[in-house]
Structure formats: C-alpha cells, structure tokens
Amino acid sequence: GAGVSQSPRYKVTKRGQDVALRCDPISGHVSLYWYRQALGQGPEFLTYFNYEAQQDKSGLPNDRFSAERPEGSISTLTIQRTEQRDSAMYRCASSLAQGASNEKLFFGSGTQLSVL
C-alpha cells in the first residue's frame, strides 16, 4: 500500500481479553515504531524495530505488552489480559532508513482500543 496501514481501526474488548494490533509499514521501510496516545495526552513511545530486530522495548508499560516483527515487515503488538487503563489510540510509524537520523517518519491512522 501507499502508506502505513493499521488494523483493526477500532477494537472494543472486555477487560481480561487479549488483543493483537497489526501494523503494515510502507514497503521497504526498515524501521518501525509503536506508540500510543491516550485521550488528551501526548504520544508515548512503546518500542521500535530495525528489520526484524526489536531495538528498544523499554517503553512497553509492563510484561502484558509484547511486539514482534518476525519477517521484518508486518508487526503485531499484543496486549494480554487487557485492563481499562490500556485504552488508547495505538499508532505505528515507519521510516525508510535504519537509524532514521534524518528520515521522515510516516504514521498510520492508528487502532483505537477501548477496554470495557
């Protein structure tokens, strides 16, 4: 596709359920970032990958959160045993070059997660 694609666009789930959020970056982009944004708050960095390697996961809130990018393209962010405080817009972004020192980041439209 022409841009970063995320699915689902909206996800409503009951507390305690697991959810998997998908990010399909722009073809050929090396770096992929996950972040989340709660209503009225600024974005919060979660984790990022270069190719299939997870470079930094220190932004993941706790061990219920995990992410993978097994083939260096599509990435999945998984939240286990969801809690209401997990409700937020989850966005991913990708950039062409590793390191991204002067590369544009392209953001997806996000997945709006609501945990009831």
Place this chain on the structure above:
Amino acid sequence: KNQVEQSPQSLIILEGKNCTLQCNYTVSPFSNLRWYKQDTGRGPVSLTIMTFSENTKSNGRYTATLDADTKQSSLHITASQLSDSASYICVVSSYGNNRLAFGKGNQVVVIP
C-alpha cells in the same frame, strides 16, 4: 519526568497572526528533533526534521529553530490560517538507540 516539554499547552490566535510554540528537551545524546502537525483524529504529519548541526528549517509558513546547546526548539507559524488549527508535537530522538521521546503537544486553535 517527561524528557520533552512543550509550551504553551494550548493557545488561541486570530487568523493572519503569527505564533511561536516552544519545545524544551533533556534527551541525551541528541540525534534529531522533529515537529509534527496532528489534525484531530488523524495521524501526525511531519513538518521539519533537524539534526545537531541545523539551527533553522522552514516548511512553507512553518519555521523551526533549534539550539542544541540550550536544548530548545521553537516552531513559528507565520500568517496563521484556519487550517493551522491542530496539535503540534515535538519529537526528539536519541543518538544510538533512536528511541523517540514525544512532547504532549501544543494545541493551536485559529479563529477567524
């Protein structure tokens, strides 16, 4: 404590007027600083990217400055238009690990 602080949190300006948004950061070592515009319900769109050696960069009516010594950046909007109403987010990348530190954004409302 957030590594990127933006001010003012929100402001209202008249169409045609100029405004300046501030971003102070503590991220170290510094790699680059980006300003994004985020319309309500949309993803952020890149306005400028500046590395350590750059101290100003323009994109149309948007001009960003960077003082890497004082760790401050500003985004100046000239002759504001109604379409400039958005959240402006400052994002700083650290050298070596490329972790992104986001500010909470400056919410700008332009009124006719």
